[in-house]
Amino acid sequence: xxxxxxxxxxxxxxxxxxxxxxxxxxxxxxxxxxxxxxxxxxxxxxxxxxxxxxxxxxxxxxxxxxxxxxxxxxxxxxxxxxxxxxxxxxxxxxxxxxxxxxxxxxxxxxxxxxxxxxxxxxxxxxxxxxxxxxxxxxxxxxxxxxxxxxxxx
Numbered sequence: 001x002x003x004x005x006x007x008x009x010x011x012x013x014x015x016x017x018x019x020x021x022x023x024x025x026x027x028x029x030x031x032x033x034x035x036x037x038x039x040x041x042x043x044x045x046x047x048x049x050x051x052x053x054x055x056x057x058x059x060x061x062x063x064x065x066x067x068x069x070x071x072x073x074x075x076x077x078x079x080x081x082x083x084x085x086x087x088x089x090x091x092x093x094x095x096x097x098x099x100x101x102x103x104x105x106x107x108x109x110x111x112x113x114x115x116x117x118x119x120x121x122x123x124x125x126x127x128x129x130x131x132x133x134x135x136x137x138x139x140x141x142x143x144x145x146x147x148x149x150x151x152x153x
Contacts, residue, residue: 046136049123052097053134057127059095060103060113063087068111075103075110 060083067074067087076084082103083091091101099120106113118125126135 042138045121046123046138049099049118049120049125050134050136052095052099052120053118053125053127053136055095056091056097056101056118057113057116059091059097060101060116062094063090064111064113066090068109073110075106 063083064074064087067084072086073084074087075082079085079088081088081091081101097118097120099118101116101118103113103116105115112129113127114129116127118127122139124137124139126137127133128135
């Protein structure tokens with residue numbers, strides 16, 4: 001009887017060890033796979049932001065051509081996005097991009113876009129006409145500080 005109890009205990013311990021080993025292996029696989037999966041998801045989001053920036057470029061070019069043809073101003077550094085309010089609304093409507101954009105540089109005429117910046121979520125896309133490049137950056141705030149308002153004594 002004592003031998004049977006010892007065998008049952010050994011069997012239970014073996015099963016517990018096996019279960020702990022399986023759980024440990026599964027956790028190790030999970031810990032190793034999560035960073036890779038997050039990288040793949042971040043890369044997919046970056047591709048979406050890049051596609052939206054390309055749509056934005058086409059909408060900006062269309063709007064600038066229309067403004068040039070109608071002899072209306074295109075750029076206005078004091079307005080949202082660095083373009084006139086009318087142009088901004090048209091570009092947002094035509095491109096249907098969810099992010100914000102800023103025209104950074106135009107040619108001497110003020111109608112040909114040489115550089116712009118597009119921001120969507122945690123991604124920033126820089127466009128440069130010469131040489132034709134798009135650069136997608138993933139940004140993450142590492143330090144964020146809030147300064148309390150100072151009261152004068």
